[in-house]
Amino acid sequence: MMENPNNIGASTHLLFIAKNIERIGDHATNAAEMIYYAATGEQMPERPRGADALAPAA
16 A cells, blocks of 8 residues: 555455455345244254465465
């Protein structure tokens, strides 16, 4: 940002867009879990999580 301050505004907007897309995904997941529970009467089994991108490679 110090090299090109003209990009600060656009970069900030991209960060907010990414955050909001993630929130949409979280809401969609919650809705799907509620629908599954309503249809089956059981909670969804725990799903595997993705690999931690910050963890060192083994």
